[in-house]
Amino acid sequence: MARAPADSHLTPQATQPGGHVPVMLAEVLDALQPADGGIYLDATFGLGGYAKGILDSAACTVWGLDRDPQAIARGQAMTEAEDGRLHLAEGRFGALDRVLEERGVAPVDGIAFDLGVSSPQLDVAERGFSFRFDGPLDMRMGSDGPTAADVVNELAEGDLARIVRDYGEEKKARRVARAITQARGDKPIQRTGELAEIVRGAVGHARGKAKAHEIDPATRTFQAIRIYVNDELGELERGLAAAERALKPGGRLAVVSFHSLEDRAVKQFLRTRSGDVPRASRHSPDPDPADRLPEPTFRVLFRQAKKPRADEAETNPRARSARLRAAERTAAPAWANFEEGRA
Structure with missing residues (x-):
């Protein structure tokens, strides 16, 4: 979750209460540029890393969602320690603009996203996100909706293959789906350890001694099921559009993603909303006014995604795949009823 500008008292590897090391915090805060009197949103509060970094950078107010x-519940102690400068709200970031409006705090000066699963979710076996610990197949970020067990035990083989292929980018998706459906025919798959072994058997282990950098064969399938259970890509699309509506002109958006599907979605959103789209040939007829894109709502702060520094990637393995993209809100009205820039 977040980091501070070069002149901040936070060091690049600042560890916050509870041993939490926010990913790319310095770069995120450099993008947000927190200012005294500003109002900021940590849209993926988690352990409060970005929120704490913003609060330590300026005499401002932060909302954690x-x-x-x-x-x-974990963040309540932090709100008390911050003496009225931190406020928390439970809800999905796909509706962050409504959450802020209901509390009378929109528009805001900056919004930060730290996408994907949080450390507590990964590290608690009962949440069922990781195969490092045997636990119930849950994977829900919230407390509602179908669990991962529901998905692997109830969906058709073809649907499972599509999920594993599209969200996990697993080349052996069909083989994985077939192995899952065969295994559940004997008994329901209820534990992370069970599912991991089924997938490993289908994908196969690398020949010879595994190297330290090689990922577990079950990793891509677990990622895919988690993304599907939580509708993470749909939620990201809604969250970016909500941030566009909630930011004031000059407000900053900073998004840290951890896999290519997320980063691709953020990149496409910012390219479209900044007007960076392919232009028609000069020989093409003038477009119908109804097909023209609205005025750009964002100015991209840096064209290429930023990666974590080498020292951070070395000391914090979870930071290695992180990518940061950021943009500044223009004064143009938020796009309405547009999907990827088209009505």
Whole structure:
């Protein structure tokens, strides 16, 4: 979750209460540029890393949003310590503009996203996100909706293959789906350890001694099921559009993603909303006014995604795949009823 500008008292590897090391915090805060009197949103509160970094950078107010009730409960002690400068709200960031409006705090000066699963969700076996610990197949970031067990035991083989292929980018998706459906025919798959072994058997282990950098064969399938269970890509699309509506002119958006599907979605959104789209040939007829894109709502702060520094990637393995994109809100009205820039 977040980091501070070069002149901040936070060091690049600042560890916050509870041993939490926010990913790319310095770069995120450099993008947000927190200012005294500003109002900021940590849209993925988690352990409060970005929120704490913003609060330490300026005499400002921060709202922390999270769909996980456990994250909100953990953050209560932090709100008390910040003496009225931090406020928490439970909810999905796809509706962040409504959450802020209901509390009378929109528009805001900056919004930060730290996408994907949080450390507590990964590290608690009962949440069922990781195969490092055997636990119930849950994977829900919130407390509602179907679990991962529901998905692997109830969906058709073809649907499972599509999920594993599209969200996990697993080349052996069909083989994985077939192995899952065969295994559940004997008994329901209820534990992370069970599913991991089924997938490993289908994908196969690398020949010879595994190298330290090689990922577990079950990694891509677990990622795919988690993304599907939580509708993470749909939620990201809604969250970016909500941030566009909630930011004031000159407000900053900073998004840290951890896999290519997320980063691609953020890149496409910012390219479209900044007007960076392919231009028609000069020989093409003038477009119909109804097909023209609205005025750009964002100015991209840096064209290429930023990666974590080498020292951070070395000391914090979870930071290695992180990518940061950021943009500044223009004064143009938010796009209405547009999907990827088209009505």
